[in-house]
Amino acid sequence: MTSTSGQALVRPATSDDHDAIWSILAPVYRAGETYCIPTDISREDALLDWFQTPFTAFVAEVDGRILGTSHVGRNRPGAASHVANASFATHPDARGRGVAKTLVAHAKTWAREQGFRAMQFNFVVSTNADAVHSWQKAGFDIVGRLPAAFLHPKHGYVDALVMFQDLTGGQP
Amino acid sequence: MTSTSGQALVRPATSDDHDAIWSILAPVYRAGETYCIPTDISREDALLDWFQTPFTAFVAEVDGRILGTSHVGRNRPGAASHVANASFATHPDARGRGVAKTLVAHAKTWAREQGFRAMQFNFVVSTNADAVHSWQKAGFDIVGRLPAAFLHPKHGYVDALVMFQDLTGGQP
Numbered sequence: 001m002t003s004t005s006g007q008a009l010v011r012p013a014t015s016d017d018h019d020a021i022w023s024i025l026a027p028v029y030r031a032g033e034t035y036c037i038p039t040d041i042s043r044e045d046a047l048l049d050w051f052q053t054p055f056t057a058f059v060a061e062v063d064g065r066i067l068g069t070s071h072v073g074r075n076r077p078g079a080a081s082h083v084a085n086a087s088f089a090t091h092p093d094a095r096g097r098g099v100a101k102t103l104v105a106h107a108k109t110w111a112r113e114q115g116f117r118a119m120q121f122n123f124v125v126s127t128n129a130d131a132v133h134s135w136q137k138a139g140f141d142i143v144g145r146l147p148a149a150f151l152h153p154k155h156g157y158v159d160a161l162v163m164f165q166d167l168t169g170g171q172p
Numbered sequence: 173m174t175s176t177s178g179q180a181l182v183r184p185a186t187s188d189d190h191d192a193i194w195s196i197l198a199p200v201y202r203a204g205e206t207y208c209i210p211t212d213i214s215r216e217d218a219l220l221d222w223f224q225t226p227f228t229a230f231v232a233e234v235d236g237r238i239l240g241t242s243h244v245g246r247n248r249p250g251a252a253s254h255v256a257n258a259s260f261a262t263h264p265d266a267r268g269r270g271v272a273k274t275l276v277a278h279a280k281t282w283a284r285e286q287g288f289r290a291m292q293f294n295f296v297v298s299t300n301a302d303a304v305h306s307w308q309k310a311g312f313d314i315v316g317r318l319p320a321a322f323l324h325p326k327h328g329y330v331d332a333l334v335m336f337q338d339l340t341g342g343q344p
Binding site for chain 1: 204207208209210211248249250251252253254255289290292294295315316317318319320321322323324325329332334336338
């Protein structure tokens with residue numbers, strides 16, 4: 001595959017990408033401001049979680065360098081298995097290069113192709129305003145608010161949001 | 173421990189209770205109208221899930237007979253680990269005996285004692301009106317609505333609700 005210079009290209013991740021993915025996830029998890037993940041999680045546990053069934057992990061490359069990662073999969077089993085879930089993380093150097101936007105667009109397309117009818121984010125920290133804003137621009141609605149559900153290291157107890165997007169375009 | 177005749181008594185479950193718990197869960201899961209659990213889940217997998225860390229399983233006995241069960245535990249790890257989650261199921265013979273009400277009250281008390289600051293139900297099928305109503309009576313608010321997130325065997329795609337209750341009484 002070729003990509004236009006400077007453009008983000010998303011592809012499935014492999015074990016060869018573990019170092020690059022962990023270099024992106026580690027500072028995000030250590031900061032503890034956006035994910036419900038123990039801030040001291042080990043590299044091994046973090047990668048197990050990121051690649052865990054039923055999730056598929058992806059990376060976004062810009063000019064051959066991995067600057068972002070996502071994992072996408074079924075949010076719940078059984079009679080809710082038509083709803084996908086996704087998580088995203090980007091490297092600080094990804095800023096302004098459309099990496100996050102490309103990862104979200106890819107996740108939606110991939111989920112649709114897999115037959116998912118909707119995508120849900122279960123827990124978006126309300127103080128993560130950039131993410132909330134970019135997901136709203138990507139078509140997600142805030143469908144729930146969990147009061148004081150996240151203990152932010154700087155702001156104390158803050159709300160978390162549930163965000164949701166229909167992917168069917170009204171098809172039955 | 174003694175209990176007044178006809179009154180539900182809640183105690184931690186043990187492996188000796190597996191048969192009684194499965195006899196309550198099986199018809200609920202097989203019906204597929206209220207839980208995001210595969211309708212063909214095995215007894216073994218269902219009990220593993222019910223007793224799974226970080227959850228603690230309980231049973232409610234009336235006159236020595238197990239008529240209900242709950243499991244209560246941390247909803248999410250890390251900076252959200254102050255929020256508990258709980259699930260409940262009752263035997264058809266429990267109707268009108270206050271078993272569900274007793275289980276919910278017990279779950280709240282137990283969660284508070286464990287230091288949880290709130291309790292969240294992630295996925296309440298909106299057509300499960302009796303449950304929604306009884307949880308509202310028990311102090312839970314509807315804080316989110318997931319559109320068409322549950323494929324009901326009779327009603328097709330129906331909404332699911334997120335319900336939440338503060339347990340701190342406003343304490344910091």
